[in-house]
Amino acid sequence: MTTRREFVESAAVSALAVALPARTRDGDREPPGFVNVTRPPDRVVVRTDARDVTLSRGPAERWSGEGGITADIEPGAGALHVRLASPTVPLRRIELRWRARIGGAPAIVGDAWERGYGDLEWRRWVPDRVMPWYFATHDGLRTHGYGVRTGCAAFCFWLADPDGVTLVADVRSGGSPLSLGQRTLGVCDVVGRAGHAGEAPFAALRALCRLMCPAPRMPAAPVYGSNDWYSVYGDNSAGTVRADAGRIVELSPAGVNRPFAVIDDGWQPGGGRDKPGAGIWDRGNEKFPDLPGLAADVTRAGARPGIWIRPLQAAADTPAAWRLSRERETLDPTVPEVRAKVAADIARLHAWGFELIKHDYSTFDLFGRWGFQMGAALTRDGWRFAEGTSRTTAEVIDQLYATIREAAGGSLLIGCNTVSHLSAGRFEICRIGDDTSGTEWGRTRRMGVNSLAFRGVQHGAFYVADPECVGVTRAVPWSLNRQWLDLVARSGTMLSVSLAADALGAAERRDLKAALALAAEPAPLGEPLDWETALYPTRWRLRRAERRYDWTGADGAGAPG
Numbered sequence: 001m002t003t004r005r006e007f008v009e010s011a012a013v014s015a016l017a018v019a020l021p022a023r024t025r026d027g028d029r030e031p032p033g034f035v036n037v038t039r040p041p042d043r044v045v046v047r048t049d050a051r052d053v054t055l056s057r058g059p060a061e062r063w064s065g066e067g068g069i070t071a072d073i074e075p076g077a078g079a080l081h082v083r084l085a086s087p088t089v090p091l092r093r094i095e096l097r098w099r100a101r102i103g104g105a106p107a108i109v110g111d112a113w114e115r116g117y118g119d120l121e122w123r124r125w126v127p128d129r130v131m132p133w134y135f136a137t138h139d140g141l142r143t144h145g146y147g148v149r150t151g152c153a154a155f156c157f158w159l160a161d162p163d164g165v166t167l168v169a170d171v172r173s174g175g176s177p178l179s180l181g182q183r184t185l186g187v188c189d190v191v192g193r194a195g196h197a198g199e200a201p202f203a204a205l206r207a208l209c210r211l212m213c214p215a216p217r218m219p220a221a222p223v224y225g226s227n228d229w230y231s232v233y234g235d236n237s238a239g240t241v242r243a244d245a246g247r248i249v250e251l252s253p254a255g256v257n258r259p260f261a262v263i264d265d266g267w268q269p270g271g272g273r274d275k276p277g278a279g280i281w282d283r284g285n286e287k288f289p290d291l292p293g294l295a296a297d298v299t300r301a302g303a304r305p306g307i308w309i310r311p312l313q314a315a316a317d318t319p320a321a322w323r324l325s326r327e328r329e330t331l332d333p334t335v336p337e338v339r340a341k342v343a344a345d346i347a348r349l350h351a352w353g354f355e356l357i358k359h360d361y362s363t364f365d366l367f368g369r370w371g372f373q374m375g376a377a378l379t380r381d382g383w384r385f386a387e388g389t390s391r392t393t394a395e396v397i398d399q400l401y402a403t404i405r406e407a408a409g410g411s412l413l414i415g416c417n418t419v420s421h422l423s424a425g426r427f428e429i430c431r432i433g434d435d436t437s438g439t440e441w442g443r444t445r446r447m448g449v450n451s452l453a454f455r456g457v458q459h460g461a462f463y464v465a466d467p468e469c470v471g472v473t474r475a476v477p478w479s480l481n482r483q484w485l486d487l488v489a490r491s492g493t494m495l496s497v498s499l500a501a502d503a504l505g506a507a508e509r510r511d512l513k514a515a516l517a518l519a520a521e522p523a524p525l526g527e528p529l530d531w532e533t534a535l536y537p538t539r540w541r542l543r544r545a546e547r548r549y550d551w552t553g554a555d556g557a558g559a560p561g
Contacts, residue, residue: 090177118446145208225260230438230471306356438471
């Protein structure tokens with residue numbers, strides 16, 4: 001089967017958490033196990049196609065090496081600013097190493113390149129474990145965090161071992177080395193946060209997220225409602241959308257904050273469950289003859305219309321010069337005409353009356369890999385963008401995201417399969433995990449519960465976190481699925497449900513009404529209490545009370561596959 005945050009919290013507590021400096025309440029000395037990554041590193045290496053170049057530290061924190069490569073690595077404004085220049089030598093990445101005897105065996109958790117795939121967890125030392133964007137250590141008493149600020153110009157990941165930490169910033173352009181010429185690249189801003197004794201790991205990691213993103217873009221009210229993917233899997237029509245809007249309105253509370261009714265894949269020419277989308281977004285197919293009229297119908301029903309799009313998919317008649325060299329079925333966003341097309345497609349959806357636009361697949365389309373496949377390599381080696389190799393992939397993606405943001409006007413944006421650290425501050429909402437399911441409970445447990453537990457800290461700090469849908473169908477036992485519904489509804493994040501008409505019995509309707517009423521109102525962010533030992537935490541602090549869930553049932557999880 002095809003598959004596919006915090007609004008109420010004390011401002012004073014949040015400000016205090018973010019402002020905690022490297023030297024904490026424990027005194028003037030850095031606490032045990034903390035590595036101050038806002039000081040200059042002990043070693044800097046730049047990797048090129050030909051060789052590894054070790055840079056030497058000079059005056060004013062300028063590091064230099066053969067071939068005219070220089071790096072300015074300067075502390076300032078609560079971060080370590082990393083800038084890179086190389087007029088003649090193409091670059092692949094820069095690595096910064098801080099030596100420090102961390103010692104012991106702390107638990108360590110990292111993030112994901114774009115979204116979670118049921119694979120996030122606290123682990124002990126794994127020196128070659130790639131931890132994108134940020135990571136934290138917890139020794140039983142303190143939780144220390146390390147990261148780069150959002151919106152950086154490189155794909156950054158961390159490595160940690162008992163003798164120190166390493167930051168790797170991939171500055172390639174596509175799969176090719178970066179040619180900077182006379183330009184200096186602002187690679188990233190490095191931040192660190194020392195925890196204090198007794199601080200909960202969840203609170204510490206959340207404070208680190210706030211430190212990394214100084215200006216998140218947030219909607220005015222909680223976002224909730226329906227998405228039709230897991231109820232019909234692309235076998236949708238204007239009629240099913242109207243019925244879906246009616247159901248979500250019936251089940252939602254009355255009030256100013258209305259639910260969304262989102263049309264997923266299936267509305268476009270050549271789209272849907274059994275056909276590949278055609279990359280044409282200027283009209284609907286025979287089942288969707290009047291999309292502006294349909295958006296108006298959804299609004300009249302009392303819901304807010306939303307719609308899905310895959311913006312980088314190439315149509316059959318796409319000019320060859322617009323196509324990505326790595327994958328000819330994908331548009332190359334460095335081509336000005338492609339960006340103009342993407343902008344026109346997004347702006348059209350907004351003009352049609354859709355108040356929420358879910359844009360999907362762009363990371364896979366660009367890299368040719370899902371997040372869990374990217375690792376340290378990110379993408380296949382050797383390919384390049386149409387414009388050449390003068391900008392990093394991160395810069396190209398940021399320009400694409402800015403194009404989408406501007407074109408969307410006042411419509412909310414959900415980034416699905418988008419790069420999380422580049423989505424922050426651009427989009428109001430971001431999918432934090434891979435697809436849940438309307439047919440397989442194990443997938444919902446793996447992708448939904450795990451992602452919410454380990455990436456929920458980003459909610460309200462980066463954007464509204466979308467933990468993904470509750471697929472209300474007859475194929476998934478309600479005794480299990482209702483728990484996922486309850487968790488998301490109480491978590492303070494976005495709640496989205498897919499409503500199969502034949503699955504809405506009395507119990508389902510009762511539970512859905514209660515959940516949607518909760519989701520429509522601001523709430524503190526839910527906290528997993530046993531996430532240090534469980535991939536799918538069963539104990540949660542939700543709305544200041546503890547709740548327990550049983551994700552497997554009396555008969556266990558069952559064999560996969």
